[in-house]
Amino acid sequence: MAEPDLSLLRDLAVDTACEAGAALAGFASRHAAGDDLGFATKTTVSDPVSEADRAAERLIADRLAQARPDDGLLGEEGQAQRRGTTGLRWVVDPLDGTVNFLYGIPAWCVSIACEDDDGSLVGVVHDPTREETFVAVRGGGAVRDGAPLAVTDAATLDRTLVATGYAYAADTRRDWAEDVAELLGTVRDVRRVGAAALDLAWTAAGRFDAYLEFGLAPWDWAAGRLLVTEAGGVVSRPTRRLGGEPRVGVLAGGRAAHDGLAAWLGGRPDW
Structure with a gap:
């Protein structure tokens, strides 16, 4: 099996996350205007889901299926799971921070990763409220909007x-x-x-x-x-x-x- 082109996977993840983020921003505006977005709960009352979560996951699943129809997919809302045949799997949280989103707290994001048997090859976290996109490629470093990232060195x-x-x-x-x-x-x-x-x-x-x-x-x-x-x-x-x-x-x-x-x-x- 040919090695995947990580730059293509990265670009697909970035473009898809940003498109989903723009759609979610539209839902956030609707919610601020009074639309309840079909609010429901899943495992417990503290585990909510909304029309926004489901729509964002459908958008992401559709874009990934169009570009990479043979890859696997795992998404939080479970609408488009597939095993795939390429050895790659996309792991998607279409709206991480749903409680924040529903309360109008600007701390939510879209998370997309593509992984193989050794873990994630590419990872993207897109924050529409701050217009920040965090991107990592295995062996290629991590950036925020092009600027390199580095963890701190807190010693104690x-x-x-x-x-x-x-x-x-x-x-x-x-x-x-x-x-x-x-x-x-x-x-x-x-x-x-x-x-x-x-x-x-x-x-x-x-x-x-x-x-x-x-x-x-x-x-x-x-x-x-x-x-x-x-x-x-x-x-x-x-x-x-x-x-x-x-x-x-x-x-x-x-x-x-x-x-x-x-x-x-x-x-x-x-x-």
Whole structure:
């Protein structure tokens, strides 16, 4: 099987993410004018979905199918899943940060990655509200609108600004909140933005020193993980028992921040 042209995959991901972002901006304007966008919930009441999520995923699925009909596809809303025959799979979050979107909080994005058996080849996180596009190519670095990205070099936890988030299940959220309360006394501070893909993109850009969250799905981190590693950072998948079940997380940041948080996690008893 021929090696894929990464520049073509990158350009397709960027163009598709930006087109979906423009469509979502239109939905955001409608919502601000009073349209409820068919708001519904999925796994729990804290896990919403709307007409905007579904429309953005359909748009992305259509564009990718037109350009790459034999590739696989995995999307959060599950409208166009396919296995593919090329060894490549697109992993899509059409609207990461739906709660923020529905409340008019300008912290949401489109996340698109293309992966092979070794992980993501290209990753794009597009933030329409700030008109920022974060792009990474395996072995080719990471950029924001053409400017190179680099993770920070926070050397100790007390100098580390950590981004996190909370899973949808209530018991998992409660246990992780207890952990975060402990973490607050150890690190510089903790931020909760509400969009995992943005958290990872901002970690790659040095806006956070590290990111740690449990209970994520592949579309939450497929693009962001590549952004961090191509920006010189480290990403691992720790497991922690929360809400009575083992939960796999994502830990990302510069080497010292990553290792410091890994050691902190390793010293805490499971719930």
